[in-house]
Structure formats: C-alpha cells, structure tokens
Amino acid sequence: MTKDKTIAKKQLFTPFNVITGIIIFIGVIITILRFTRGIGAVTNLDNNNPWGIWIGFDLMCGVALAAGGYVTSSACYIFGLKKFHSAVRPAILTAFLGYALVVFALHYDVGRPWRLPYPIFYSPGTSSLLFEVGLCVFLYLTVLFIEWTPSAFEWLGFKTLRAWVMRLTLVLTIFGVVLSTLHQSSLGALFQIAPSKLHPLWYSGYLHVYFFISSMFAGMSMVIFEGTLAHKWLHDKMDETHLAESEGVVLGFGKAASFIMMGDVGIKLIGIAVDNNWHYLTTGWGLWFLVELVGFVLFPAILYGMGSREKNTTFIRIAAFWTVLGIILNRLNISVIAFNYHLPSAERYVPSFLEVGTTIFIVTVGVVVYKFIATRMPILHEHPAYKEHH
Amino acid sequence: MAISRRKFLTSIGAAIGAGTTGALTKAYGASNKHFMGYPDGFGVLHDTTRCIGCRKCEQACNEVNKLDKPERPFDDLKVLDQKRRTGEAVYTVVNKFSAAPDVFVKKQCNHCQEPACASACFVKALKKDKTGAVVYDESLCVGCRYCMVACPFNIPAYTYNDPLSPKVTKCTLCLPRIQEGKLPGCVEICPKEALVFGKRKDLIKVAWKRITQSPGHYIEHVYGEHEMGGTSWLYLSGTPFEEIGMREDLGITPAPQFTSGALGTVPIVVGLWPVLLTGVYAISKRKDKIADEERKEAVQTAKDHATDEMNKQLDQLKTRMTKEKETAVKNEVKKALEAAAKKAAEEAKAVEKPPVVQNAAGADTGNEEE
Numbered sequence: 133m134t135k136d137k138t139i140a141k142k143q144l145f146t147p148f149n150v151i152t153g154i155i156i157f158i159g160v161i162i163t164i165l166r167f168t169r170g171i172g173a174v175t176n177l178d179n180n181n182p183w184g185i186w187i188g189f190d191l192m193c194g195v196a197l198a199a200g201g202y203v204t205s206s207a208c209y210i211f212g213l214k215k216f217h218s219a220v221r222p223a224i225l226t227a228f229l230g231y232a233l234v235v236f237a238l239h240y241d242v243g244r245p246w247r248l249p250y251p252i253f254y255s256p257g258t259s260s261l262l263f264e265v266g267l268c269v270f271l272y273l274t275v276l277f278i279e280w281t282p283s284a285f286e287w288l289g290f291k292t293l294r295a296w297v298m299r300l301t302l303v304l305t306i307f308g309v310v311l312s313t314l315h316q317s318s319l320g321a322l323f324q325i326a327p328s329k330l331h332p333l334w335y336s337g338y339l340h341v342y343f344f345i346s347s348m349f350a351g352m353s354m355v356i357f358e359g360t361l362a363h364k365w366l367h368d369k370m371d372e373t374h375l376a377e378s379e380g381v382v383l384g385f386g387k388a389a390s391f392i393m394m395g396d397v398g399i400k401l402i403g404i405a406v407d408n409n410w411h412y413l414t415t416g417w418g419l420w421f422l423v424e425l426v427g428f429v430l431f432p433a434i435l436y437g438m439g440s441r442e443k444n445t446t447f448i449r450i451a452a453f454w455t456v457l458g459i460i461l462n463r464l465n466i467s468v469i470a471f472n473y474h475l476p477s478a479e480r481y482v483p484s485f486l487e488v489g490t491t492i493f494i495v496t497v498g499v500v501v502y503k504f505i506a507t508r509m510p511i512l513h514e515h516p517a518y519k520e521h522h
Numbered sequence: 523m524a525i526s527r528r529k530f531l532t533s534i535g536a537a538i539g540a541g542t543t544g545a546l547t548k549a550y551g552a553s554n555k556h557f558m559g560y561p562d563g564f565g566v567l568h569d570t571t572r573c574i575g576c577r578k579c580e581q582a583c584n585e586v587n588k589l590d591k592p593e594r595p596f597d598d599l600k601v602l603d604q605k606r607r608t609g610e611a612v613y614t615v616v617n618k619f620s621a622a623p624d625v626f627v628k629k630q631c632n633h634c635q636e637p638a639c640a641s642a643c644f645v646k647a648l649k650k651d652k653t654g655a656v657v658y659d660e661s662l663c664v665g666c667r668y669c670m671v672a673c674p675f676n677i678p679a680y681t682y683n684d685p686l687s688p689k690v691t692k693c694t695l696c697l698p699r700i701q702e703g704k705l706p707g708c709v710e711i712c713p714k715e716a717l718v719f720g721k722r723k724d725l726i727k728v729a730w731k732r733i734t735q736s737p738g739h740y741i742e743h744v745y746g747e748h749e750m751g752g753t754s755w756l757y758l759s760g761t762p763f764e765e766i767g768m769r770e771d772l773g774i775t776p777a778p779q780f781t782s783g784a785l786g787t788v789p790i791v792v793g794l795w796p797v798l799l800t801g802v803y804a805i806s807k808r809k810d811k812i813a814d815e816e817r818k819e820a821v822q823t824a825k826d827h828a829t830d831e832m833n834k835q836l837d838q839l840k841t842r843m844t845k846e847k848e849t850a851v852k853n854e855v856k857k858a859l860e861a862a863a864k865k866a867a868e869e870a871k872a873v874e875k876p877p878v879v880q881n882a883a884g885a886d887t888g889n890e891e892e
Contacts, residue, residue, distance in 0.1 A: 172682030179609060179679040182667035210799050212806030243665020243680070243688035251644040255662050261781050262668045263644035264788060302803060310795045314788060321784030325638055325672045328772050340784040471671075 148503075152496050159493025162486050166240055174486040181472060181481035188467035189491055190237035193460045194230050195269070195319060196343075199351030200358070201227025201276055202305075202312040207384075209305045218374040219381040221283060221511045222362065223355050225502065228276040231269060233498045240490055261321045268315030275308050286515040287508060294518070316347040323466055331470035333412050333421040336403040339466075345399065349392045350459040352385040353432075356452035366506055371513035379445060386448035387440035389455065393433035400425055417473065424465060428458025559635035563654030564700060565722035565754035566709055567729055568628055570766065571739065572716035575602055575616055575626035579708035579717065583614045583630075586696060586707035602626070605767070610679045613693040614708060619766045625759070627766045628708070628717070631656060631677045631693035632746060633754035638777030639669035639678060647690075654722060654754040655695035663689055674750055674772050695754065725756050732758060751776025 143149075166174050177184050204223035208216040239245035251257060251266045278297060285294035320343030323330050336342065359378060363370070370378075404410060412418045432454040439447030472480065506512055581596035583589075590611040594601055602618040607629065614630035633656045640648040640656060647662040648669055665688055670678045681688045696706035704710070709719040718725065729744040745757035749772050757768065764770045 166685075168685055170683045170685040170688065173685075175682070177680075177682060179607065179670065180676055182670035182680060206799070210803045210806070212803070212810060241666075243667075243684075244663070244686075247645075247662075247664040250662060250664055255645045255647075257644040257646040259641045259778060259785070260644040260668065261784060262642065262666060264785070266644055306796050306799045306803075309799055310792060313791050313795060317787070318784060321781055322668070322671075324780045324784060325642055325777055326674065327780060328674045328769060329671070337783060340787065 152500050155493055155496045156500075158489055159496070162490050162493065163240070165486070166490070171241075171243065174484065174490070176481060176484040176487065178479075178481070180475060180479050183467060183471075184481055185464070185468065185483045185487055185491055186237055186241040188464050189460070190241070190494060191234055192319060192463035192467050194234040194237065195316065196347050196350040196459050196463055197354045197456065198227040198230025198234070199312060199316060199347040200355040201230075201279075201351070202308045203348055203351035203385075204355055205279065205305045206309050209301055210309070213384065215377050215380045216384065218377045218512075218514075219355060219359070222358065222506070223351075224276060224279050225283070225505060225511055226354065226358055228273070228280045229498050229502055231273045231276060233494050234269065235273065236497070237491075237494050261318045261325070264318040265315050265322065268311045268318070272308060272311040272315065275304050275311065279304050279308070283505075283509040283511055286510050286518055312347070313344055317341065317344040319343050320466070323471070326471075329472055329474070330466065331412075331417050331421075331473040332407060332409050333404070333417060334466050334470045336407065338399065338403050338406075341399065342396070342403070345392065345396050346459060346462065349389040349396070349455060352389045352392075353452040353455035353459070356382050356385055356449060357456050360449050360452070362506070362512060366503075366512060369507060369512045373514060374512050382445050382448050383440055383443060386436045386445075386451065389451075390433050390436035390440060393429050393436065393455070397425060397430050397433065400429075417470065420465075420470075424458065424461050428454065428461055432458060559722070559752055560650075560652045560654060561723065563635075563652065563722050563754060564695070564719065565633070565654055565725050565756060566695075566706065567718040567720070567725040567756045567758070569716050569718070569732065569758045570625055570627050571758065571760045572714045573616070573626040573628065574714055574716075575599065575618055575624070576713065577601070577616055578711045578713060579628060580612075580614055580616060582707035582711040583693070584612075586699065587613060587694070589613070608677050608679055608692065610681045610691050612679075613691065617767055619761070621761055621765070625761050625766050627757075627759075627768070629675075629677075629767075630708075630755070631695070632675055633693075633695050634750055634777070635752040635754070636750075636776035636778055638672040638674060638750070641778040641781070642668045642672035644668065651697065653695070653697060653700055655697040655700070656692075657694060657697060658690055658692065660687075660689045665689070672777060674769070674777065722754055722756070729756055729758055748774040750774070751779075 162174060171177060175184055175186070200223040204216055204220050207213045208220050235248075238248065242248065248266075251260075251263050252270055256267075257263050278300065282294050282297050285291075285297070317340035320339035320341075323335065324337065324339050327335050359381065363378070404413075413422065432451040435447055435451035435454065439445065439451060468481065510518075577596045577599065584591070584596070592612070602616065605617055606612075606615040608615060608631075614628060616626050616628050619625045619627065633650075633654055635650075637648065637650055637656045640646075640650055642648075644666065645662045645664055647659045647664075649657055649659070651657050665680070667680055667690070669690060670676075670680065678690045678692045680690055696704070696708075699706060705719050709717040718728065720728070726744060726747055729747075733740045733742055733744070739760060741759050741762060743763070745759065745763050745768055746753035746755055751774060757763070759766060759768075762770075
C-alpha cells in the first residue's frame with residue numbers, strides 16, 4: 133500500500149486528476165449555493181415542472197444503468213453461467229456506486245433531504261409508487277453493499293467475515309433480482325398516475341413492464357460499455373481470468389441484449405396497438421418517438437445481433453454505447469421531454485447550467501470513487517489468497 | 523388493482539381516525555363496490571356565468587391564509603389579461619377568457635374525491651379529510667414534489683427559494699374556518715354568489731337544477747361531478763370547458779386506479795420471483811451435477827474399457843510368450859536330444875576314442891535336460 137501511495141503522490145497532477153478536481157470544485161460551490169439559497173436559486177424548476185434532470189437523469193438513468201448488478205450476478209449465480217464470474221465484481225461495484233449516487237443526487241433534489249428516511253421509518257405512504265421506489269432502493273443499496281463487501285474484506289484481510297458473506301451469495305442475488313424488478317418497474321409506474329401530462333406515445337398502462345424489460349438490456353449494455361472503458365484505462369489491473377473471460381461476457385451479453393431489445397420493440401408496438409395510438413406516429417412527437425424506438429432500440433438490437441453472429445466485439449461495443457444513449461433518451465423523454473408536452477413552449481422546462489453542472493459533478497464523483505476502488509481492491513482481478521474460493 | 527385501492531382506502535381510513543363511520547375504513551379491494559367519496563363532504567359550486575372577475579376572492583384568500591402581498595394590488599384588473607396559475611403565495615387565481623362576453627374562471631385546488639396527490643405522497647403528508655378538504659401536513663413533507671407531478675389540474679406549488687424549510691402550498695378549502703362553522707374566505711366575500719358552499723351531494727343537485735331551469739344558458743355538464751373520479755369543487759359554464767382552460771380529456775377514472783395495476787404486481791413479484799429463481803438455480807445446478815456425473819461415468823467406462831483391453835492384450839501376450847518359450851524350450855530340447863543322439867551315434871561309430879571326452883559330453887547333456 134505504501135508503494136501505491138508514493139506512486140499516487142508522484143502523479144498528483146495527471147490530466148485525470150486536474151479535470152476531475154476542477155469539476156468537483158465547481159460541484160462543491162453549486163452544493164453550497166443549493167443549500168444556502170434553495171433549489172430555486174440553482175434550477176429552472178417551477179410549479180408546472182417539478183421534476184428536471186436531477187430526477188430525469190440522475191435518478192431515472194442512474195437506476196436503469198446500474199441494472200448491470202442484478203443482471204450479471206443473476207446470470208452467474210442463478211442461471212449458472214460461470215463464465216460471467218469475472219464480470220460480477222465490476223458490475224456489483226458499478227451498481228453499488230450507481231445507487232449510492234442516486235441517493236446522493238436525491239439530497240439535492242428533494243426539499244428537505246434530512247427527511248429522506250421518513251417514508252420508510254416514520255410515515256410510510258404505501259399507496260405511492262414512490263414509496264415502493266424508495267423502499268426498494270434503500271433495501272437494494274444495502275444488498276449491493278453487502279455483495280460488495282467481500283472485495284473490501286479481501287483487501288483488508290478479514291477472512292472470516294468474507295467467508296460469512298460469501299455464504300449469503302445466492303440469497304442476496306435472489307433478493308437483488310426481486311428488489312430490482314420492483315423498483316425498476318415502479319420508476320416507470322411513477323408516471324402512470326399522470327396520463328394527462330405524458331404524451332400518449334410514451335404513456336402506457338405497461339410503463340412498469342417497459343421499464344423493467346429495458347433495465348435488463350440497459351444493465352447488459354452498461355457492463356459491456358464500462359468493460360470497454362476499464363480495458364482502456366485499467367488494463368493493468370486485470371488478471372488472466374478476467375481478460376480471458378471478457379470476450380465471452382461481451383458476446384454473451386450482446387446476444388442476450390439483442391433478443392431482449394427485439395422483444396422490447398415488440399411490446400412497445402403492442403402498447404401502441406392496445407391504446408390505438410397509431411395516428412400519433414405521423415405527428416412531430418411521433419417522429420421523435422420513432423427516433424427513439426427505431427434509432428436507439430431497433431438499430432442497436434440489430435447491431436448486437438450482427439456482432440454476436442459474426443463474433444465481432446467491435447460491433448457489440450458500439451451497440452452497447454448506442455443502447456446506453458438510447459436508455460438515457462428514453463428516460464429523459466418520459467420524465468422531462470414528453471412530460472408536460474401539452475404546455476406552451478414558454479412554460480416548458482430546460483435545465484439550467486447549474487443543474488447540468490451538478491449532474492456532471494455527481495457522475496464525476498462516481499468515476500473517481502470507482503477508480504479509487506478498482507485500483508486498490510480485487511475487482512478486476514482475483515485476490516491471490518482467494519483464487520480457489522468461489 | 524384491488525390491492526392498491528385497499529391500501530389507498532386504508533391510508534385514508536387511518537387519517538380519519540376512529541370517530542368516523544366504519545364503512546369508510548372497510549376494504550373494498552376484493553369486492554365490486556365503488557367508493558363514492560365521503561357522503562357528507564363539503565364542496566363549492568362555481569358558476570362561471572355569474573363571475574365578474576372582481577378578484578375579491580383572491581384578496582380574501584390572501585388575507586385569510588396570511589400570504590405575502592402581491593406586487594400588484596387586487597383591485598388592479600389588468601392582471602387578468604395574462605394567464606396565471608396558482609403559486610407559492612397564491613392559492614387561487616381568476617383567469618379571463620376572451621369571448622362575448624368575457625368569461626372569468628376561478629382556479630384553485632379542486633379537492634378531488636380520490637386525490638392523485640394523496641395517492642402519490644410517499645409520507646402521507648397529503649390526505650383527504652372527511653370534510654372534503656385535501657389537507658397538507660408540512661411536518662411530514664420531504665419535498666419530492668411527486669404530488670405536483672401527479673396533480674391533473676397543476677395546482678400544488680412549491681416554495682423553491684426557501685433553502686431550509688421549503689413546502690408545498692395550495693388551497694385548504696379553508697378547513698380551519700369550516701371547523702369554526704365559517705364559510706371559506708372566497709365564498710364569503712363573493713359579491714355575485716358565483717361561489718356556493720355546501721355539501722357536495724347537494725351542490726350537484728343545485729347545479730343540475732340550474733342547468734334544467736335555464737335551458738341554453740349552460741353547457742349541460744357539471745365539471746367535477748365525474749372528472750378524475752369527481753372533485754369537491756364543481757363548475758358550471760356557458761362556454762365549452764375546454765375553451766375556458768379546463769381540460770375535458772381527463773376522463774372519469776380516479777387517479778389511484780392508474781397506478782393500482784403496477785402496485786398490484788408487487789406481492790406477486792415478491793411471492794413468485796424467489797420461488798422461480800430458486801427453481802432456475804436448482805435446475806442449472808442439477809444440470810451441472812448430471813453433466814458432471816455423466817462425464818465421470820464416461821471417463822470410468824473409458825477407463826474400464828481400456829483396462830479390459832490392456833488385460834486382454836497382456837493375456838494374449840502372456841499366452842504367446844509362454845507358447846514361444848515352450849516352443850523355444852522344446853526346440854532346445856529337441857536340438858539337444860538331436861545333438862545327443864548325433865553324439866551317441868558318433869560315439870557308437872568311434873568306440874575306440876579316449877573316455878575323458880565321452881564323460882564330459884555326457885554330463886553336459888544331463889544338465890541341459892534338467
């Protein structure tokens with residue numbers, strides 16, 4: 133460890149450190165503004181538009197893109213796809229950080245963040261979908277934390293604790309899938325209460341199903357995308373098993389995502405048919421809807437399919453990035469862009485610079501913490517002392 | 523669907539407390555009964571054909587609720603020229619819609635029979651009171667603003683610029699005044715009786731009576747009787763409601779029902795998923811085990827087969843070797859015998875030869891035969 137520290141000291145002013153340092157500094161200033169002058173001082177939110185990108189991106193996209201945790205761990209531990217084993221730890225770490233950042237971001241968005249435990253411990257409003265989201269996110273964050281602890285215990289050398297947690301793997305994985313199913317879907321169901329505000333092409337009685345299904349390929353794509361980044365920047369931290377298995381993970385998830393995304397296109401069309409919303413497709417909103425559905429679901433699905441057929445990982449990696457963008461587009465459409473579509477343009481919401489700044493700050497904090505953990509703990513490689521233990 | 527309805531009603535039931543009618547706390551979830559709202563709930567009938575846009579109600583509301591004074595005074599009627607909505611210090615507004623003659627419409631919380639906001643609130647800070655008022659409890663509010671997302675009428679406002687104690691603000695139906703036996707501030711001050719306070723069920727009768735008594739004067743619709751499952755505020759108009767800023771596409775489904783389907787899946791997911799996933803795990807584990815056993819068996823068979831083959835070959839080899847050895851021995855014996863016979867014959871031919879040689883040859887032959 134001392135060796136690591138001296139290296140870190142030597143390279144304090146790397147481009148990475150300088151850029152993240154500046155972003156975090158700006159973030160701290162915005163934070164001070166937010167908590168001394170109020171939400172109104174830093175956001176463009178108003179009484180017609182109570183939710184902006186702090187919910188639309190930080191919460192909606194954050195949770196969807198952190199789905200890699202439950203997808204990868206269930207593939208490995210429940211469905212018995214042992215070749216995904218080396219992908220589980222990075223996925224769990226990303227998911228844990230993702231959810232932790234979602235909760236962190238919520239502290240900026242809600243009016244009185246110190247009351248965030250109220251819905252769970254003080255005055256639960258069980259008829260609310262947001263209660264379901266809150267409870268599940270709280271429980272799942274706990275599950276992810278426990279699932280992540282073996283990495284820390286190995287790093288710290290707590291053998292007994294680690295063995296104890298490892299015994300819980302299957303139970304935790306199943307619990308994680310149950311909780312993910314519930315809160316991923318209820319994030320979509322949140323908007324079901326406002327059919328008069330969300331554009332009919334995005335509104336559906338199946339919104340909760342759409343959100344759950346899309347969370348699966350969101351998670352897979354994020355695992356591939358994040359793996360690509362990690363290979364570029366943290367290659368030296370990967371052991372032979374990780375490197376040998378990574379192509380299998382890319383091909384496996386690529387194929388699975390292709391199938392699920394085709395299914396997603398199918399259920400979206402069914403949703404349009406059920407509400408007989410075909411005529412909206414010829415409007416401007418319809419065009420935008422088709423951009424999302426064809427350009428960011430169908431297209432990457434085909435790309436994924438081709439990639440897995442030709443064993444072309446480049447195709448799959450492009451498709452993964454494209455899908456991540458598509459998920460962000462979808463969540464923003466539902467929570468911000470197509471929400472309040474009927475309001476005149478003067479009353480519509482556009483995020484302020486400080487809101488965008490806060491979001492960039494929060495994502496940056498995530499990247500820095502990930503890097504800190506992945507360069508120190510056995511995430512991308514197995515700890516030499518525990519090689520035979522799984 | 524059933525579950526959420528029950529939960530919703532239970533939450534409302536808890537709000538009412540023990541003193542109210544038992545029927546209200548009863549779960550209708552699994553039955554085909556329909557919740558009609560609180561029978562004695564109050565409401566206000568707003569007859570827009572009577573409103574003259576004097577803004578007196580706005581002023582009364584401001585005073586009764588002790589809100590911040592607006593920049594422009596209440597007698598400044600030019601304010602009516604721009605479209606307004608409720609705000610953090612404005613619980614009600616009157617909007618003007620150009621027609622012949624102009625139509626004035628008062629806007630405030632409609633106090634829904636089954637409020638979207640109350641159903642959406644995850645801390646029960648918003649509740650439907652038995653008096654009909656939808657009341658807000660600031661001491662519970664986290665400030666998530668989901669109520670504002672949920673409200674189909676865009677009514678609740680938020681004090682965004684308050685850093686430490688921001689809150690949701692909206693019309694209270696003047697619940698404190700009702701409890702004192704007084705009229706809501708706006709109703710009391712209205713000079714044209716464009717606002718009438720009373721029990722909601724009576725107001726519906728009044729509204730329909732007005733429609734039937736003045737044919738052609740009103741649109742034949744009481745806005746709020748069924749919208750979003752019904753609201754405590756009811757409206758009459760001579761112009762189509764859509765033209766006076768009131769949405770006609772809201773439908774008659776109470777808001778909680780929109781999310782009941784999604785909420786209803788919760789117990790099924792919680793109950794079924796662990797079983798299903800454990801099953802999948804067991805199947806994959808079992809497949810692994812069977813594959814393992816089959817592999818072991820195949821290896822064993824191959825091993826056994828190989829051993830058998832080897833033993834057979836060994837046996838064959840042994841037999842062959844024994845045979846070869848026997849043949850070799852026989853041949854040697856034969857050779858020796860032949861040699862001995864030859865020697866004997868030679869000896870017989872040369873009897874006169876020295877005896878020493880004869881003895882040695884005889885001993886040699888004897889040894890070999892052993």
